[in-house]
Every structure is written in C-alpha cells, then in structure tokens.
Amino acid sequence: MSKTDIEKSLKDKGDFVKIDHLTRILNNPIPTDIKKFVYLKLAEVYEKRFMFNNAAKMYEHIAIISIAFFEKIKYHLKEAEILIKTGDFNQVENAVKKAMHNANIIEKQDIYYSMRDLYKKQAEVYERDLKRNHASKIYEKLLEMNLSAIERDKIKEKLLNLYEKLGKFKEASHLKKFGKGNCG
Helix, strand or coil: CCHHHHHHHHCCCCHHHHHHHHHHHHCCCCCHHHHHHHHHHHHHHHHHCCCHHHHHHHHHHHHHHCCCHHHHHHHHHHHHHHHHCCCCHHHHHHHHHHHHHCCCHHHHHHHHHHHHHHHHHHHHHHHHCCCHHHHHHHHHHHHCCCCCHHHHHHHHHHHHHHHHHHCCHHHHHHHHHHCCCCCC
16 A cells, blocks of 8 residues: 555544544554554544544554664654643643654754744743643753753743733742742
C-alpha cells in the first residue's frame, strides 16, 4: 500500500472512520516510511479532534521508529508541544528528556528555548480564550525555567493579573511578597 493509496482511501471519510482505517493499516506489516506516514495522518486527525494524548502518542511512535537523531528530536518536541495542551507537565518533561537524549550541546540549548517559547505561546492562547487557570499554570511553570530578569518580571506581572482575575488573592500576595512562581 502506497501513501497515495492511503490518501485516496481516506478521502471524504469522517474522522473516526479515518482513525479506524489507519489503525487497521498499522496492524499489518508495512515499511517504516509508510508507518511514519500513517502515524502522521493519525496524529493530524487526533489533533483536529482535540484528542491530544493520542496525538502525542503518534508523534512518540514516529520518533521511536525514526533513525536520524534530528527526526527523533523533532518528533519528541512535537510530542511535548501537543502535551502542553493537556496540562500534564510531567509528560511534557518526559518528552523533552527524550529529545535531549538525542541532542548535542547546541541542540539541547535550542530545545530548551523552543520549549520556553511553546509554553509562552500556549499561555497566550489560553489567555486569549479566557482559560485563565490553564494560563496561570503555564506561567507558573515558566517561572521555574531559566529566564532573563525582564522576561521573569513580565511573566510575574501576567501571573499576578491572572491570580487577581481568578480570585487567587493568597497566591497573588505570595508572589508579590516572595517573587516565587510556584505559589500555593
């Protein structure tokens, strides 16, 4: 079965039919490049359906079967990016560790900065969507990271604002008093 055949078989199908069809394909012995393609297609469908844990698993599978280190890093980072949306920071950290394991010193630094940017971007999305509690959790996580003084002050300001809007006055006063990100 080729990628074109798979694309044709998925055309005009509903998401759950696609998931079923793609999963059945994976149960057969297929070449690695086709397997990666199927996992990518599954990840797309899961992401579209907001099934983030399943999408992250697909990216993890792609990273595992990839041979090149840059691909392993790329897909573990994609796994981490998707997991940020679930709010399960332990799983995010595990995905980042897997990416770091395959990276050299320079790539490790890039991974760290990429993760910091992904956290910031997701926190801004949550703020825009008025999901203040989710945004506050991500900002708390960001304060645990290595930030410049200016970045740290900006995040503290955003976090204070969110705490006040959420009625978390104890956490807000604790943050003002001690300046720590892990209030509670």
